[in-house]
Amino acid sequence: MAFSFTEEQEQFRDVLARFLRDKSPTTEIRKLMETDSGYDGDVWRQVCTDMGLAGIHLPEESGGAGYGPVELGIVMEEQGRALLCGPYLSSAVLAGLAIGAVASGEEQAARLVGIADGSVVATLAVTENQGLWHAADITTQAVPVDGGYQLTGRKSFVSDGQNADIIYIVAENGAGLSLFAVDADADGLAVEGLEGVDATRRIAHLTFTNCAAELVGAEGAFDLEAVFDQVLIAFAHEQLGGAQAMLDSALEYAKLRVQFGRVIGSFQALKHRFADLHVELELAKAAVYQAAQALEDGDDVRAYASMAKATASDIFLFAAKECIQFHGGIGFTWENDTHLWFKRAKSSEVFLGSPADHRERMLQAMGV
Amino acid sequence: MDINLDDIRNDVREWLAENWDDSLSLIEWRTKLADSGWGMPDWPVEYFGRDLPPSAVAVVQEEFAAIGAIGAMKSGPRMLAAVTILAHGNQAQKQRFLRRIITGEDAWCQLFSEPGSGSDLAGSTTRADKKGDKWIVNGQKVWNTSAHHADYGILVARTDWDEPKHTGLSYFLIDMHQPGVEVRQLKQMNGYASFNEVFFTDAEVPEDFLLGELGEGWPIAMTTLAYERRVAAGNREAGEDKGREGVIYDQYREESAIATEPYAWYPQRAGRSDLIIDRARETGSIEDAAIRQDIAKLLIKRQSMEWFIKRLAEVQKAGKARGPEGSVTKLTASEVARMSADLHTEITGIDAMLTGPDSPNDGIIAEVLVSVPAVSIAGGTDEIQKNIVAERLLDLPKEPRFDTGPFKDVKRN
Numbered sequence: 001m002a003f004s005f006t007e008e009q010e011q012f013r014d015v016l017a018r019f020l021r022d023k024s025p026t027t028e029i030r031k032l033m034e035t036d037s038g039y040d041g042d043v044w045r046q047v048c049t050d051m052g053l054a055g056i057h058l059p060e061e062s063g064g065a066g067y068g069p070v071e072l073g074i075v076m077e078e079q080g081r082a083l084l085c086g087p088y089l090s091s092a093v094l095a096g097l098a099i100g101a102v103a104s105g106e107e108q109a110a111r112l113v114g115i116a117d118g119s120v121v122a123t124l125a126v127t128e129n130q131g132l133w134h135a136a137d138i139t140t141q142a143v144p145v146d147g148g149y150q151l152t153g154r155k156s157f158v159s160d161g162q163n164a165d166i167i168y169i170v171a172e173n174g175a176g177l178s179l180f181a182v183d184a185d186a187d188g189l190a191v192e193g194l195e196g197v198d199a200t201r202r203i204a205h206l207t208f209t210n211c212a213a214e215l216v217g218a219e220g221a222f223d224l225e226a227v228f229d230q231v232l233i234a235f236a237h238e239q240l241g242g243a244q245a246m247l248d249s250a251l252e253y254a255k256l257r258v259q260f261g262r263v264i265g266s267f268q269a270l271k272h273r274f275a276d277l278h279v280e281l282e283l284a285k286a287a288v289y290q291a292a293q294a295l296e297d298g299d300d301v302r303a304y305a306s307m308a309k310a311t312a313s314d315i316f317l318f319a320a321k322e323c324i325q326f327h328g329g330i331g332f333t334w335e336n337d338t339h340l341w342f343k344r345a346k347s348s349e350v351f352l353g354s355p356a357d358h359r360e361r362m363l364q365a366m367g368v
Numbered sequence: 369m370d371i372n373l374d375d376i377r378n379d380v381r382e383w384l385a386e387n388w389d390d391s392l393s394l395i396e397w398r399t400k401l402a403d404s405g406w407g408m409p410d411w412p413v414e415y416f417g418r419d420l421p422p423s424a425v426a427v428v429q430e431e432f433a434a435i436g437a438i439g440a441m442k443s444g445p446r447m448l449a450a451v452t453i454l455a456h457g458n459q460a461q462k463q464r465f466l467r468r469i470i471t472g473e474d475a476w477c478q479l480f481s482e483p484g485s486g487s488d489l490a491g492s493t494t495r496a497d498k499k500g501d502k503w504i505v506n507g508q509k510v511w512n513t514s515a516h517h518a519d520y521g522i523l524v525a526r527t528d529w530d531e532p533k534h535t536g537l538s539y540f541l542i543d544m545h546q547p548g549v550e551v552r553q554l555k556q557m558n559g560y561a562s563f564n565e566v567f568f569t570d571a572e573v574p575e576d577f578l579l580g581e582l583g584e585g586w587p588i589a590m591t592t593l594a595y596e597r598r599v600a601a602g603n604r605e606a607g608e609d610k611g612r613e614g615v616i617y618d619q620y621r622e623e624s625a626i627a628t629e630p631y632a633w634y635p636q637r638a639g640r641s642d643l644i645i646d647r648a649r650e651t652g653s654i655e656d657a658a659i660r661q662d663i664a665k666l667l668i669k670r671q672s673m674e675w676f677i678k679r680l681a682e683v684q685k686a687g688k689a690r691g692p693e694g695s696v697t698k699l700t701a702s703e704v705a706r707m708s709a710d711l712h713t714e715i716t717g718i719d720a721m722l723t724g725p726d727s728p729n730d731g732i733i734a735e736v737l738v739s740v741p742a743v744s745i746a747g748g749t750d751e752i753q754k755n756i757v758a759e760r761l762l763d764l765p766k767e768p769r770f771d772t773g774p775f776k777d778v779k780r781n
Binding site: 003004251254255262263265266268270271272274275276278279282283284285286287289290307310311356359360362363366368 | 673
């Protein structure tokens with residue numbers, strides 16, 4: 001297992017960070033929060049076509065760059081730091097990884113090309129009543145109907161459910177879990193947009209009633225837990241980036257803000273809390289980066305993936321809370337940018353399972 | 369540097385084949401090591417080494433271990449003295465002291481901390497005053513591991529009270545076997561006595577036992593401390609060759625037992641997180657959802673720390689380290705120990721009231737509970753580590769100072 005990024009990866013991160021700083025200032029984020037889609041189509045096209053980010057981890061024959069989870073992690077981390085508004089998590093990560101897991105050859109290429117070049121926005125619908133990725137909770141049924149399938153059921157907390165052109169759905173059809181595709185304009189699909197705490201992200205409940213669907217890959221071939229592991233590792237990187245943004249912001253403020261004749265960052269009461277934050281963030285980085293390395297190496301990552309999610313969720317929220325506290329009263333205002341990340345942290349904490357859920361999943365994966 | 373590690377391996381193997389002889393006494397064998405330089409391969413040729421790069425040391429050690437050959441004496445605090453003398457000593461001092469350190473003939477201790485200056489090490493008030501051709505030492509040191517077995521000590525003492533605190537200190541080598549030096553073992557809250565207090569009453573240090581220049585005590589002490597931090601875990605390893613027979617091994621085992629005795633409780637100090645899952649299974653608390661969460665938090669922290677250490681080693685190898693990153697490791701080790709002790713208590717329940725053979729794991733768990741408080745103090749308290757992280761990694765302003773004038777005017781204990 002490698003324990004460092006390569007020079008190439010470091011350079012990639014630098015280029016990416018500059019691009020995102022330029023394209024995603026908080027003035028822009030605040031504007032996009034108020035729009036229906038929540039993102040800027042021009043910037044999204046640049047993300048996909050100029051930068052090639054949506055296909056970074058997708059195979060070259062499917063229009064991707066052919067890199068792996070480490071590079072995907074870098075993209076997610078830097079996006080999380082910049083709080084980029086866009087359907088990256090939904091389309092590139094959730095749908096992209098799900099398709100990659102079950103489809104192959106021409107079918108895979110046909111479905112991934114549009115995701116990689118940004119011409120198609122896709123998402124993945126997994127969770128139902130409990131909002132958790134538990135196979136036993138999935139009751140959405142797919143019934144074979146003259147060459148195709150009809151889907152009936154209700155999916156909850158679908159990321160970008162209202163933005164997607166194609167929705168990939170995990171459903172039960174007697175053979176186990178399978179992946180299906182439904183067009184956004186299909187008859188029988190009802191989209192219920194939800195108001196989220198995190199206004200930089202769109203979520204929806206989707207109801208399918210005898211909805212025409214195509215099978216993706218083979219029947220019963222969808223390995224929910226394996227896709228989940230990959231998604232968790234990518235998502236944990238996004239949270240790391242958010243945590244770094246919060247620490248950086250708090251540090252910048254603590255070095256400028258003067259009270260009692262000295263900058264507040266010179267008070268030991270604050271310095272020690274900054275040190276605690278730094279330590280926790282360094283540990284979380286180690287956990288998340290090594291989970292991605294292990295996935296790259298083809299190791300069993302179940303425990304590591306949950307470790308990454310639990311620790312990244314915790315550090316992001318910790319950093320966001322501390323950032324508000326370090327800012328004092330101004331940190332609680334709408335005008336100050338801290339709440340944008342705080343809300344992302346709150347929302348991300350429970351999305352894809354809470355830290356407590358993942359600590360338990362980790363123990364079970366370890367046989368404890 | 370173009371050095372072929374395979375050549376070195378062949379050289380050492382050949383030399384061992386000709387020279388290793390388990391019928392020699394330990395001193396006879398170590399004398400051969402000092403003469404040949406194979407005991408300290410990365411030391412200079414003129415001082416008992418072979419001028420090989422640090423990367424060669426592991427290769428040499430592997431070859432020694434492969435045939436059960438005993439290495440140079442490096443256990444306990446003696447190497448702190450050795451590396452500092454090697455870096456700052458004059459020719460006569462190096463010739464006189466270094467050989468007898470690595471042969472194991474002389475044991476050394478470190479005489480830095482004082483009751484009045486722990487975290488603030490430069491606030492030392494033990495004094496050395498020049499009388500004729502001797503230095504006369506008065507004062508008290510504390511936390512002196514193995515001082516009760518030591519022949520010599522490395523001593524930081526104040527030689528100029530008109531200078532600011534850091535520039536009024538000097539670094540001495542002191543003979544521990546003299547009437548003016550009294551060593552008392554210091555019993556700790558966990559019942560062990562791994563450290564000592566050392567009292568100086570008109571103890572004498574000959575002029576030529578001053579290391580480096582007068583007033584250079586602080587920068588020279590930094591050499592010692594840097595080495596101490598780097599090898600903190602290494603010098604307390606128990607001796608190998610447990611099953612081997614012969615006089616040389618008997619002597620070696622006896623020597624190792626003395627050198628490693630102060631560290632017997634260190635695994636407990638670190639919290640024994642390795643016992644947590646077995647203990648939770650034994651007691652049935654592995655089924656308890658709250659305890660499971662705490663177990664998971666501990667395992668995550670420990671695994672993250674192991675990975676952090678490996679990642680840091682890569683950063684250091686690439687020459688990109690800022691230096692104080694080790695403080696992150698140290699703070700995490702404290703946290704792992706504390707979490708582990710708390711969890712042992714939760715798992716053990718009412719039995720955590722007991723100690724000795726009445727307590728679980730033949731007293732090990734009780735020993736954890738009363739040893740863990742040391743981990744966040746020894747080698748620089750957590751509070752000092754947090755200052756280091758904040759000031760040197762996050763570039764936050766330094767603490768305001770009130771001790772920059774002549775030391776005689778500085779407020780102290």
